[in-house]
Amino acid sequence: MTTQPLSPTTRTTPTRGRNRQVDDRRRLMALLSDALVAHLGVVVGAHPVVLPVAFGVDAAGPDDGGTLYLHGSVAAGWLAPALEQDVCVTVTELDGLVLARTGFHHSMNYRSAVVIGRPRRVTDLEERRRALDLVVDHMVPGRAAMLGPATRKELAATAVIALPLAEASMKQREGGATLEPGDLELTGWAGHVPVRRVASAPVTEDYVSEPVPDAVLRRVAELGRG
């Protein structure tokens, strides 16, 4: 895994809130590991489209900075445009609501990463299989090994694209409400409300006789039992 600092270019350098910028690539990788959904921004026609997508990460992947893998239907409208332009993938985890004494300083605690790059369509069969396994294992580590290999028909229906993790930035806000010097003279409650994601007990399909796999139970525990 590369240890280059984040934000190597002006276009991934935040114009605002630089105090919240994070320059540690390990924290980017930790955020990508925590998050389950990414938002992909692609220009389709004359306007941007932002779509929620699952993803997988290979920190030692073939692309500069490691590889972020996305997949989609070969019939998806965003696929062809995405291969002809630079796209943006943003991953955000909400960590809390920040309630200051002023509306102006109301905020959120969060971690957010912005990755910009030119997607590469993955054509090599081995890399495609590996990328799809990474997407499945991103949901539940160890899950891919429980499943049979993708069929030829499934592979033909699925496009896999790779985005280098080289050009990325990360911002984070944590802790309590920002206090302006004058705010101490105000009255009223201020503080923050931690927010997090939890999972509930797995729901087994009625045609299944096998027990819930340990890997799934571990994932539920890791996400925090709801």
Place this chain on the structure above:
Amino acid sequence: MTTQPLSPTTRTTPTRGRNRQVDDRRRLMALLSDALVAHLGVVVGAHPVVLPVAFGVDAAGPDDGGTLYLHGSVAAGWLAPALEQDVCVTVTELDGLVLARTGFHHSMNYRSAVVIGRPRRVTDLEERRRALDLVVDHMVPGRAAMLGPATRKELAATAVIALPLAEASMKQREGGATLEPGDLELTGWAGHVPVRRVASAPVTEDYVSEPVPDAVLRRVAELGRG
């Protein structure tokens, strides 16, 4: 609030997964009410940028279909470009991990809305104050009424933009794993893991002597106590 169906144009009609399309505007408004973070897609220079943003909603707002309000620093790099183009705002809530017998049918349960439109910069002082109150009340309903009005300096530093909710689409997936006819002959566990957001007890700033307001406690309970 308009009752027009969603997806009135081709560019907000999903190209894939039309079975997951939701045509009920009330469910769009319910999703916007549930979600705390939106992702704004804007073309800045030669590529899209996707940024997490707080937002507020006025179902009876002055724009066609109601109004989605965003705010940001007047110095934000995305602001000027956003006012000269159509942008996309996407709101996604993750509801679960779907673990099928095949990797191909691994999926997520989610609700996601895509809104496309030309932002309008809000200049009217009354509408700006109201919009900023809506953003604060989106975090904790009733919070804005506890705070003093924004100062002239705060208002001068804050841009408010309005996006019509007219051109929007929504997709939703819920329930268990998709079963292909052949999957019954496979073995192995399949099911889904419900996922949701919870809040923890509010953390009061150490300079505050007032108790946690009821509105904040209600919000924590509503989000689900963690």
